[in-house]
Amino acid sequence: MSGGFDLTVMLDGKSLKEVASFVAEKLAPLDAVLSTATHFVLKKYKDNGTIFEKDDTDTREVVIL
């Protein structure tokens, strides 16, 4: 694999702490792991190239004048 890292691990966690513990306790102690970088998915806009539909609720005021 080219680039700055060799492996990507994707995991679901219930909280930031749960993810942090997994990295600190399970991943980082492995001999072969020199360093880790953790990225959090805050909001998903795309999955496998498919853009999630935006909410098309009409938010306009029904009556203005």
Next chain:
Amino acid sequence: MKMAEMIVPIIKSVPPSGIRKYFDMINEMKDVISLGIGEPDFVTPWNIREEGIYSLEKGDTHYSPNSGYIELRDEISKYLNRRFGLYYNPRNEIIVTVGGSEGIDAALRCLVGKGDEVIIPEPCFVAYKPCAVFTGATPVIINLREEDQFRLTPELLEQAITEKTKVLILAFPNNPTGAIMTKEDLEGIVEILKDKDIIVISDEIYAELSYDEQHVSIASFPEMKEKTLVISGFSKAYAMTGWRLGYACGHPDLIKAMLKVHQYAIMSAPTTAQRAAVEALKNGDRDVKTMVREYNRRRRVMVDGFRKAGYDCFEPLGAFYVFPCIKRSGLISEEFCERLLLEEKVLVVPGTAFGECGEGFVRATYANSMENIIKALNRIQNFSQKQNK
């Protein structure tokens, strides 16, 4: 103390807008398709929004000059020249306002008062008459006719002019009828006005939404340039209603007077909106074209739909409204709208909300998705068929 008694008679004399009563009804109903909203269903194009966001990120949060940023007035000047062949000096002939509405109010306050008459062709946007009344002036109504395609004719104008006439409000492309005035139509009007001391407040907020031919401004007639105040803004063409930004262009003396009203009442138009509007004028033409093309598609579907439902519908060539005649139903406009809402859950606005001569008509807007328009038209056809039984 009774607060209601403290309100001055002139304000009390103006009834609340006729459209409002439907608001409460709709709030209690589900699955209503509203063809009553007078604003684009599009959101502001991204590049324009981004410019607004960027200005906030930079901390550009102060007052602007009273008449608006000179960069914006420069762009307005260039835009009016590019699109409509008008020229206004950005230094002293353009003022940036809070929507087109503020421009209309400020202009009327500068031009008329007690004893003056303001000619208002109806059906029209609901604010002109109240704004004229607020100044103490007398509105003189011209009833436009379907047989003239709701255009202002020289004959009707001539009949309305008296020695007290000071202002004519000309609003084409028109809300609510969708009518336009061509160059030829305007020639007849110019012929009457050219030797008279009457100022034309030309509300051209829908100018970009012209479907058959390029919009012509009455200010483009050399003999009318000095006597015309052009009102426009960003709401309709650039889908920027919530940004509240418009402008007025005219004679330096009138702009100077309006600036007085504006600076004491408003101070200056919103800074963020002005920054975004510069981007709209510089790089917005393509988005406007795309939106206009889409409105045009919907316009044809809408006219066709009303005609298929059995209602006469003259062809509107501007704005985003159709104004079909519903006399065939045997109902008055208000009853028609109320029953259509209760029975078929489609909201259209009675023509009478825009003037008494709107009786027998309703206003429906096609600033809605094609999907909703088709659904609404099916319901309207249902309604019409039930009426026929």
